[in-house]
Each structure stands twice: as structure tokens, then as C-alpha cells.
Amino acid sequence: MYAPKLYAYYSEILGKLFERMPHLRRPFPHSIFTATSINFGPTVTWCHLDGGNIPFGLCAIAALGLFDYKKGGHLYLWELGLVVEFPSGGLALITSGSVHHGNTPVQPGETRYSVTQYCAGGLFRWVAYGFRTAAAFLRRDPLGKRQFDAALADRWQECLNLFLKASELAADVRAVFGVSE
Numbered sequence: 001m002y003a004p005k006l007y008a009y010y011s012e013i014l015g016k017l018f019e020r021m022p023h024l025r026r027p028f029p030h031s032i033f034t035a036t037s038i039n040f041g042p043t044v045t046w047c048h049l050d051g052g053n054i055p056f057g058l059c060a061i062a063a064l065g066l067f068d069y070k071k072g073g074h075l076y077l078w079e080l081g082l083v084v085e086f087p088s089g090g091l092a093l094i095t096s097g098s099v100h101h102g103n104t105p106v107q108p109g110e111t112r113y114s115v116t117q118y119c120a121g122g123l124f125r126w127v128a129y130g131f132r133t134a135a136a137f138l139r140r141d142p143l144g145k146r147q148f149d150a151a152l153a154d155r156w157q158e159c160l161n162l163f164l165k166a167s168e169l170a171a172d173v174r175a176v177f178g179v180s181e
């Protein structure tokens with residue numbers, strides 16, 4: 001609901017993947033994401049970048065556990081200089097492949113866990129390369145691979161266009177899901 005165009009992009013590309021390889025299963029049938037990681041604690045999540053995630057994609061982080069979210073468990077986004085209160089039961093959608101992030105510690109005796117859903121960028125790349133690796137693409141079609149790589153110069157703008165503009169939310173939701181906001 002917060003990134004309908006991105007959802008449609010995931011649906012289109014991953015749809016091709018699941019059509020070609022019908023034995024593949026998502027961790028949760030009604031989730032668009034293809035991978036899930038569970039942090040059972042008790043350590044904090046240190047500042048990191050999930051370089052394997054699709055860089056313009058979203059990562060859904062659910063915070064769980066018993067802790068005072070005013071005193072710990074904050075989500076921080078390093079390059080943005082943001083520290084955000086993140087209570088248990090909350091869900092954050094972040095671009096985990098392009099912004100360093102982590103959590104602040106919780107108080108002694110408290111617990112904090114998290115469930116994270118995301119998509120590996122390699123899946124999208126594999127589909128875009130014609131259901132093959134970069135090496136196989138280059139070997140079988142060197143000219144095609146060169147043309148593909150040359151087109152990447154403008155790719156970042158296409159990716160930015162997948163993100164939400166508040167003024168376009170209602171129209172995007174209608175266009176992608178066929179319902180109003």
C-alpha cells in the first residue's frame with residue numbers, strides 16, 4: 001500500500017520467475033517477499049548494509065519482544081541521520097540494500113526479536129539476464145550483455161520512479177490493486 005509501483009514491479013518480475021520455476025515457494029504465500037530472516041536475539045543488530053538485497057527494494061522489518069521502545073530498540077538509518085522509535089509490533093519498510101541501518105540496545109532484562117522479509121537482487125538480475133547468470137549471458141550473447149550494461153546508466157532514474165509520491169498514492173493504489181486508498 002505504501003509503494004504500489006514497486007509492488008507491481010516485484011509482482012511482474014517475480015511472477016516470471018515463479019512461472020518458469022513453479023516448484024519455488026515464497027516463505028509466506030500472501031507476501032510478495034521471497035526471503036525471511038528471524039532474529040531471535042539477544043544481541044542487537046549492528047550497523048550494516050544488506051548488499052544482497054535489491055538496492056531499490058523495500059525490506060519489511062517487524063519488531064517483537066518486551067522492551068521499552070522509548071529507551072532502546074530504536075531503528076537508525078545511518079546516511080539519513082535518523083533514529084526512530086520502533087515499538088514491539090511495529091513494522092518498518094526500509095531500503096536495506098542502500099542505507100546502513102541497525103538497532104540500539106534494549107535495557108537489561110528486556111527482550112527484542114525481529115522478523116525481516118526481503119528479496120535478493122540476484123533474483124531480479126537472473127530474470128533480467130534471460131534466466132541465466134551474468135557469466136552465461138556474456139558467454140552466450142556478448143553483444144546483448146554489453147547493450148544491457150550500457151542501458152544501466154539510466155536505470156537509477158527508472159528505479160526512483162518506482163517509489164511513492166504522496167500526491168500519487170491514491171492513483172497508484174487504484175492502478176495496481178484496483179481499489180481506493
Ligand SMILES: [Fe+2]
Pocket residue numbers: 048049050096101
Ligand atoms: Fe538489515
